[in-house]
Amino acid sequence: MNAGNETPESRQPASPAQIAEWNALLSQATDFPLFGALFGRRSRRFGWGMEIPRGPFKFKSDKTPVALDDFERALLLAAGLGISGWHNGIPYSDAEAGLCSYSARLTGRTLPSAAGIGNADLFYTEDGGTYFVSTRDAGAGGRWDQAGLSDVERLIATVQAHTRRLSDTRIELPRGEPFYSAHNAWNANVPGSTVFVPIANVSEELLGFLFIVAGSGYTVWDDRHGRAAGALEPYFKSGLLNPEKKYALSYMEQYILSCCAVEMGDMGHNISLALQTLGLGGWFYSGISPFALMGAAAGQGIPGLGFRFQTDPAWGVPNPVGLDGVYEGYCPPYYPDMRAAVEAYYELKFGQGGTYDPTGPGPYRDNPLAKAAAQRPESALVEAVVETADYIYRTYGKFPGSVPTLFTRFYTQAHRLETAFYDQFYAPGAYLTTHQDNVARWLHKAAAAPGETP
Numbered sequence: 299m300n301a302g303n304e305t306p307e308s309r310q311p312a313s314p315a316q317i318a319e320w321n322a323l324l325s326q327a328t329d330f331p332l333f334g335a336l337f338g339r340r341s342r343r344f345g346w347g348m349e350i351p352r353g354p355f356k357f358k359s360d361k362t363p364v365a366l367d368d369f370e371r372a373l374l375l376a377a378g379l380g381i382s383g384w385h386n387g388i389p390y391s392d393a394e395a396g397l398c399s400y401s402a403r404l405t406g407r408t409l410p411s412a413a414g415i416g417n418a419d420l421f422y423t424e425d426g427g428t429y430f431v432s433t434r435d436a437g438a439g440g441r442w443d444q445a446g447l448s449d450v451e452r453l454i455a456t457v458q459a460h461t462r463r464l465s466d467t468r469i470e471l472p473r474g475e476p477f478y479s480a481h482n483a484w485n486a487n488v489p490g491s492t493v494f495v496p497i498a499n500v501s502e503e504l505l506g507f508l509f510i511v512a513g514s515g516y517t518v519w520d521d522r523h524g525r526a527a528g529a530l531e532p533y534f535k536s537g538l539l540n541p542e543k544k545y546a547l548s549y550m551e552q553y554i555l556s557c558c559a560v561e562m563g564d565m566g567h568n569i570s571l572a573l574q575t576l577g578l579g580g581w582f583y584s585g586i587s588p589f590a591l592m593g594a595a596a597g598q599g600i601p602g603l604g605f606r607f608q609t610d611p612a613w614g615v616p617n618p619v620g621l622d623g624v625y626e627g628y629c630p631p632y633y634p635d636m637r638a639a640v641e642a643y644y645e646l647k648f649g650q651g652g653t654y655d656p657t658g659p660g661p662y663r664d665n666p667l668a669k670a671a672a673q674r675p676e677s678a679l680v681e682a683v684v685e686t687a688d689y690i691y692r693t694y695g696k697f698p699g700s701v702p703t704l705f706t707r708f709y710t711q712a713h714r715l716e717t718a719f720y721d722q723f724y725a726p727g728a729y730l731t732t733h734q735d736n737v738a739r740w741l742h743k744a745a746a747a748p749g750e751t752p
Contacts, residue, residue, distance in 0.1 A: 312368065312451075320369040320450040323576070327373060330575040330732075338574045338730050341581035344720070345713030348485050355723050359716045363490025364740055365425045366712060369450055370576055371492060372457040374712060377572035378494060378565045379420055379433050380442040380457075382406045384661030387414055393514040396671035397654075400510055402502070402647055404660050405436050409564040412557035415506040417499040418565060419625065421464075421603060421706075424492040428465040428603070430624055436460065437659060462624070469493075469602055471590050477600075482585030491580075491713040495591065495603075496565040497706045498558035501628040504698045505643045507554055508683045509675060511545050512538070518686050519544035520693065522700075528689035533682045547690070548700060555701040559708070566710040577736030579715030579729075588706050592618050605704070606631070610695050617696050618704045627704055629697040636687040636697060640680065648674050714740060 312320070347363035350356055366374075385406040391398040401414025409418070419432045442456060469487070471477040478486055487493050511518060517539045518527040527547055533539040566582045573580050589595070593602035594616045607616040620626035633639040647653045654672040662668035675683075691697045717737050720728040 317451060323369065324373070324450045324453070326732075327572070327575040335571040335574040339570055340728070341583075342579040342715055342720075342729060342733075343485050343581050344716045345485065345488075345579045346490055346716055348488065348716060350484065355719075357716075357719050357722065359719065361714070361716065361741075362744075363425075363488070364714055364744075365490055366492050366578070368454050370578065370712070371422075371424075372454045373576065374492075374494070374569050374572050374578075375420070375422075375431055375457050375461075376442050376453060377408060378496070378569040378710075379418070379431065380408045381433050381436050381438065382408055382443065383441045384438050385411075385414060385416075386661055393510075394673045396673045397668055399647065399654055399672040399674070400506070402506055402643070402653060403434060404653055405434060406438070406661075407433055408568050409561055411561055412503070413506060413510065415503055417502045418496055418558065418561045420565060421495040421497060422492055423469040423487065423495070425468055425489060427463055427467060428469055430462045430464055430621075431457070431460055432462070432625075433460050464603070464624070469591065471586070471600060471602070477587050477590050477595075479585035482583060486583070486586055486709075486711065488713075491711050493586075494566065494569055494710045494712070495706055496562035496708065497625060497704060498562055499625070499627060499703075500554055500558050500701055500705050501639075501697050501703045502643065503554045503558055504551065505628055505640060505683070505687065507550065508686055509679070511550070512682045512686065513675065513679055515540045516543045516545040517541050518550065519546055520689075521546040521548050523693070527693075528682075528685040530682065530685060533678065536678060538678050538682060551698045551701045554698065555705065558705050562706070562708050566708050569710040569712070573710075573712055574730060574732060577715070577730065577732030577734070578712045579733070580710060580712040582708065582710050584708050586709060589616055589618075592704075592706065594618070608696060613696070617702055619696075620704065625704065627697070629691060629703060636691050637684045639697075640684045640687055644675070644680060 345363070346361040347359050349358040383406045384404050387401050387404060388398040391400065403414065403416040405416060407416070411418070417434055419430070419434055421428065421430050442453070473483050508518065517530060520527045530539055534541045570580070570582045590600060591602050592605040594607050596602065603621060605618045605621045607618050609616045619629065620632055626632040628639040628643055629636065633642060645652060651658060654669045656666040656669040659665060660669060687697060690699045693699060696703060715729060715733045715737060717729060717733060
């Protein structure tokens, strides 16, 4: 990948007529009923330019693939991880005296987040390039349904302001296994499609939960080795941790991974629902190798997204730790040790400009008063988390110890729907009127400008 810091510009300047068309489509999309999207959602896998070469559904599309336009892409991204203001935080916990400080961010988005840690973001790849979209640290950033969705030009500009171009090409993987599942090799990540790739920072999520668990007096117990996860005797003696309250490390890491997977799934499902409002084909799936997509096969000349990996024969699979300068794990090599990673996470929440800095903005009527009431972890609690995190890294050679440092597994693809395929093989109702409208609109564009991409 040829990484760069520029934000993407509109592929082509939009004409006044195009803006007017988009504003009309925006109005239709925002008026589309929720239950219409829920019950109209289907996996619609067959798009323009695709082919099924044999079998009972043998079919070849006669249409040239056409990529999403700026409006379609922006609306899907707004649905997936758009900013909706501030979230409300967690107002109370029996384990803390003041305002509960579990949340790492107060950015309200279109997807929920376990404990308000909120680190999931998204990559996407298409004919025009590969991009990273980040809204996790945007704060309120202007509600996209107000500052964006009331005006299509501002919507596009807002999405682009949170988007970073990583490459001017689509990610290309060899067709077939192990890069694609057999049933996805023919139609996944093909010309004309856009593939949205949510990602979660499991290492950051685990740090957040270590503070929560230790703050409630639990001892993280390494059930694989039958011992406490670290030299925790000083914290038993002080009463900070209870050696009889054991929290199994293996269960905790499975729990954390599940939380991350749910957030990524919510992001993908939001995009899938938005496909219905726009009349786009596509589906939510997992049939692309996440390792190859992220870059584990770079040594074979398949760079993927360009992530850095660590390997160990004991792990079974390679472990992605970060994309330098873009999305990095809370662990080495991005920090010299786990103490530094824990301190960085602490600063994210309690440092100057952090989540609970009383001088910063937030969701409360009186932000200085509310944030000043947030309990800062006592030094002993920070040290207990450092010891546990360092134990995990020393014992297993990575952080977390048994699940990936960073995680991607589910994707949502968008493409133009080949309605002729569904008309030939499926009963009426296989697609919505919005799909009919989208196809008719783009065929009209193609006829109006023959030989050009509509």
